[in-house]
Amino acid sequence: GAGVSQSPSNKVTEKGKDVELRCDPISGHTALYWYRQSLGQGLEFLIYFQGNSAPDKSGLPSDRFSAERTGGSVSTLTIQRTQQEDSAVYLCASSRGGQGRQPQHFGDGTRLSIL
């Protein structure tokens, strides 16, 4: 498809396990963003990629969170030793550039539930 694709759409796991979330951005979009959205809350910025580099990691809440992007395309967000407070919807977005002039196109998110 032409949109941003995220997988899995839902993930349920036990506390303490590691999880890996995947984002396939729109082809040609150099900028990629990860956000977290807790129930009834606004979007919380996690990390921004321009190409394969991450000039802004300021939103990652702890060292249990990491992300990488390879080939300027697919990105994975990894959460190690998950905690119950990690339960949220994780949204990925991509845009043509990172300067805010272009709209961010969002995927439908991965709903993560930590038991």
Next chain:
Amino acid sequence: KNQVEQSPQSLIILEGKNCTLQCNYTVSPFSNLRWYKQDTGRGPVSLTIMTFSENTKSNGRYTATLDADTKQSSLHITASQLSDSASYICVVSPDNSGGYQKVTFGTGTKLQVIP
């Protein structure tokens, strides 16, 4: 600190009625303001974008206004439909003359249109 505040937090209206959602921001310098619609379980989708020099922008039954002097924007929905039920998010981009700058998201207004 850049902030975007939206009101009301939630709103219930009858199908066919009009409504107006508000967004106040403190982002400065300012580049553009965007309204997104987020259906339940989906990612946000861009509705309108306005730059500093624009006062109004329409997209079908959605009309956004911007007053850059008072740092206020509104989203007016005309002749509401059941499919308008969603969260509406105001997003402000700072001036990007220095390159990448993080956008600021409001917490959204949850609109419910009832028959």
